Amino acid sequence: MSNYRIVLERRSTGYSAYSPDLPGCASTGATREKAEANMRDASEFHIDGLREEGFPVPEPRAR
Template structure:
């Protein structure tokens, strides 16, 4: 499955979250590190849901950008 993650720069690196997985977050020193940590976090999150007998949310979020005159 492919889950959308949102990356945001911070004062100390990057943070990330997935709109499809409440509470699943990661933070790292670089963009690449944060992506890798987020992949691990998603896998761990999904394993936890399965162990508790909870449904695994299907990916449904998508991204788009819009251009505006500023």
């Protein structure tokens, strides 16, 4: 799988995460590490879903 940039934001209840290159794909976690791991899983699931439905998979662009 390609490397997609993950943006983490601290929240009062933990962390949220999203990727600018994968619209609609986001995750959360109680810790930074958990949010990162959850986002990796969410990204893989999101990309698999795009492929199954015949949609194009965005190339990583964020630096």
